Amino acid sequence: QVQLVESGGGLVQPGGSLRLSCAGSGIRVTNYWVGWYRQAPGKQREFVASITSGGTRNYADFVKGRFIISRDTAKSLVVLQMNSLKPEDAAVYYCNSGPAGYTYWGQGTQVTVSS
Numbered sequence: 202q203v204q205l206v207e208s209g210g211g212l213v214q215p216g217g218s219l220r221l222s223c224a225g226s227g228i229r230v231t232n233y234w235v236g237w238y239r240q241a242p243g244k245q246r247e248f249v250a251s252i253t254s255g256g257t258r259n260y261a262d263f264v265k266g267r268f269i270i271s272r273d274t275a276k277s278l279v280v281l282q283m284n285s286l287k288p289e290d291a292a293v294y295y296c297n298s299g300p301a302g303y304t305y306w307g308q309g310t311q312v313t314v315s316s
Contacts, residue, residue, distance in 0.1 A: 203227040203305050207296050210310030213286055221281040221310060223296030228305065230298045231272045235279040239292035239312075246295070250281060264290075286314045 205228070209221040221237070223230055236251040250270040251259045258270055269282040279296065293309040 203299070203303075205230070205296050205298060205305050205307035207294060207307040207310040210294060210312045212313045212315065214316050215286060215288055215314055217286050217314070218282070218284045219286065219312060221283065221294055221296075221312075223279040223281075223298070223307065225277065225298065225305075228298065228300075229277050230279050230296075231274045231277050233298045233300055235270075235272075235296055235298040237270065237279075237281045237294060237296055239290075239294045240309075241289075241292040244292075249294070252279060283312070286312075288314045290314050 204226040206224050213219050232254055234253050237249040238246050239249050240246040249261050249264055250268055252270045267285045271280050291312055291314045293311050295309045296307050299305045
């Protein structure tokens with residue numbers, strides 16, 4: 202059974218940093234396109250960043266210059282380094298991945314940005 206698991210969320214002050222990880226069970230996420238999304242209360246899920254198996258990165262405009270997505274092939278993880286966090290970045294963050302014709306989502310990890 203394929204599962205994606207996000208980790209690394211938590212409470213951080215504005216301007217702080219968090220490092221989220223996306224790991225796969227039954228799937229090696231670094232072999233596929235991986236996207237990070239987020240959903241704040243009362244809002245739709247929105248795209249944050251993605252990375253292809255070849256390493257091509259894409260970012261939403263609102264995180265450019267602050268977030269970095271990367272792959273750790275040795276650990277089979279996709280990492281989202283979030284810097285200069287703002288209160289509006291607070292949300293549940295999800296990773297999404299899968300081979301062609303399949304898509305899997307994790308359960309999400311909560312990010313809270315508050316002083």
